[in-house]
Amino acid sequence: MQYPEPIAKLIDSYSKLPGVGAKTASRLAFYTLTMDPEDVKNFADSLSTVKDSITFCEICGNITSKDxxxxxxxxxxxxxxxxxxxxxxxxxxxxxxxxxxxxxxxxxxxxxxxxxxxxxxxxxxxxxxxxxxxxxxxxxxxxxxxxxxxxxxxxxxxxxxxxxxxxxxxxxLASGLAVGSDIDYADQLTLIKSIEGRNEL
Amino acid sequence: MQYPEPIAKLIDSYSKLPGVGAKTASRLAFYTLTMDPEDVKNFADSLSTVKDSITFCEICGNITSKDxxxxxxxxxxxxxxxxxxxxxxxxxxxxxxxxxxxxxxxxxxxxxxxxxxxxxxxxxxxxxxxxxxxxxxxxxxxxxxxxxxxxxxxxxxxxxxxxxxxxxxxxxLASGLAVGSDIDYADQLTLIKSIEGRNEL
CATH class of the missing domain: 3.40.1360.10 (Dna Topoisomerase Vi A Subunit; Chain: A, domain 2)
Incomplete structure (x- = not known):
């Protein structure tokens, strides 16, 4: 037995996303059936338009709207x-x-x-x-x-x-201890960087 | 600064899925930009049609195609x-x-x-x-x-x-040890069920 075609196709699409395996894909597909129809429509619309409406800034290379x-x-x-x-x-x-x-x-x-x-x-x-x-x-x-x-x-x-x-x-950019982190949890390379880049108080 | 609107909307849609937080949603949205256009189109089409083409079987309640x-x-x-x-x-x-x-x-x-x-x-x-x-x-x-x-x-x-x-x-359905499982890893309730439901060899 196979899932009905529309849901099988949706599972297939979800499973193309990174980190989404077969089990998660079918969970997401079934969840989609229970979602607000308006949300599903917006989701589909966003997918349809995103590739065509996003481009890279001709100066800095960041993403930007085509317009x-x-x-x-x-x-x-x-x-x-x-x-x-x-x-x-x-x-x-x-x-x-x-x-x-x-x-x-x-x-x-x-x-x-x-x-x-x-x-x-x-x-x-x-x-x-x-x-x-x-x-x-x-x-x-x-x-x-x-x-x-x-x-x-x-x-x-x-x-x-x-x-x-x-x-x-x-x-x-400076390397060193993340703010709020404990020294005994920091890795050795980070500690070395934090010594090398020490600042006068 | 905000992401360009088309990508912000897609991030918003992804974050409505179960188990998908803000970080994962933006990762998925950026991944979508790099996906094969045909795959993205199929994904959008599946989403648009799934709710309208799936129904519950009038006899057993399982999902089935409307036709x-x-x-x-x-x-x-x-x-x-x-x-x-x-x-x-x-x-x-x-x-x-x-x-x-x-x-x-x-x-x-x-x-x-x-x-x-x-x-x-x-x-x-x-x-x-x-x-x-x-x-x-x-x-x-x-x-x-x-x-x-x-x-x-x-x-x-x-x-x-x-x-x-x-x-x-x-x-x-019988409760008991999962096939291939070790007894010392099974929980107590499962062990009790496996004793209660023991079979003659």
Whole structure:
């Protein structure tokens, strides 16, 4: 026996999502049957339109609506145009914006250099950063905010090597203890970073 | 800063699914952007049509396509029409069918009697079972296959009390050790059930 076709198809679609196996997919499909019809309709509409209405900002590479390109941040004249924070993906931009402490511009790589995954500098939004820096004289500092792991560090070093000759300051987000964390739970590499980067009180 | 509207809406839709929080919802939404367009289209189509094309079988209460009611199992003349296995939901039917060992009919309650959740006998597909048994003289045995927990047991007792006076045999799926399990990992109630239901070799 098979599930009726409409539900079998929906289970199949759910199971294409990352982290969703066969059991979860059928649980989600049956839950969908019990959902508010309006919510299901909105869900279907969002799926139908999202790919066609989202694009990447022609300046910074962040996601933006097709009818707002360059994106809102790139077009915001109140922001500090001398600093560019380089991040791996749009979710990182969101995290930074939520702090309300950074007021410069962004550049989103939409990936990271990873020899093990076969991702080179040309496969991410890095050539656009170099072009951007060569054209835009206002930019005085590039802050590299790639993740604090091997690939992120390697990408940071690569960017530093490319950008420094253009007489632009290159900095890296600080590594160290997460605020609120216990020292005896921190891993050794984080502790070493926190000693190396210690600040005077 | 907010995500662009199309993606914010999709995140909102994903977060309405059970077990999907804000972080997972945005991960799924960004993953959707990278999916094959054909897959996303099929996903949206399935969502749009599933609610309108699925209904409950007028005899057994299992899910079925709108254009196949009564369902395939109820209409299958090769099945043993003297036995009805009462299950909590359509997924249980699928699990039973996959064993290929049960050839009788089903009755799906689409729920369970649960005083703590305020679900009474009238809130599940139980009145239909009683009507079905009173009309259909072929049925000689009702096997109660509700889950082996408090609500499932209570529902089984309730069904037994209702059905027995009609001179129909009422049985319950066996409780005991799961095949392949270790005795020292089994819980006490399961061990008690396995002693009570011991079989002669």
């Amino acid at each position: 707002e390109n360059p994106c809102a941040i790139c077009m915001d004249s109140s922001r500090d145009r001398s600093t560019v924070l380089v991040l791996q993906n749009p979710k990182d931009v969101m995290a930074m914006e939520q702090t309300q402490e950074y007021h410069g511009l962004y550049h989103v790589l939409n990936g990271v250099i990873s020899p093990s995954a076969g991702t080179g500098p040309e496969d991410i939004n890095l050539p656009a950063l170099i072009r951007r820096l060569s054209k835009d004289d206002e930019i005085k500092e590039v802050i590299v905010g790639t993740n604090a792991n091997t690939d992120g560090e390697a990408t940071a070093m690569y960017i530093a090597r490319l950008v420094k000759p253009a007489n632009i300051k290159v900095t890296r | 196949e009611n009564p369902c395939a199992i109820c209409m299958d003349s090769s099945r043993d029409r003297s036995t009805v296995l009462v299950l909590q939901n359509p997924k249980d039917v699928m699990a039973m069918e996959q064993t290929q060992e049960y050839h009788g009919l089903y009755h799906v309650l689409n729920g369970v009697i649960s005083p703590s959740a305020g679900t009474g006998p009238e809130d599940i597909n139980l009145p239909a079972l009683i009507r079905r048994l009173s009309k259909d003289d072929e049925i000689k045995e009702v096997i109660v296959g509700t889950n082996a927990n408090t609500d499932g047991e209570a529902t089984a007792m309730y069904i037994a009390r209702l059905v027995k006076p009609a001179n129909i045999k009422v049985t319950r």
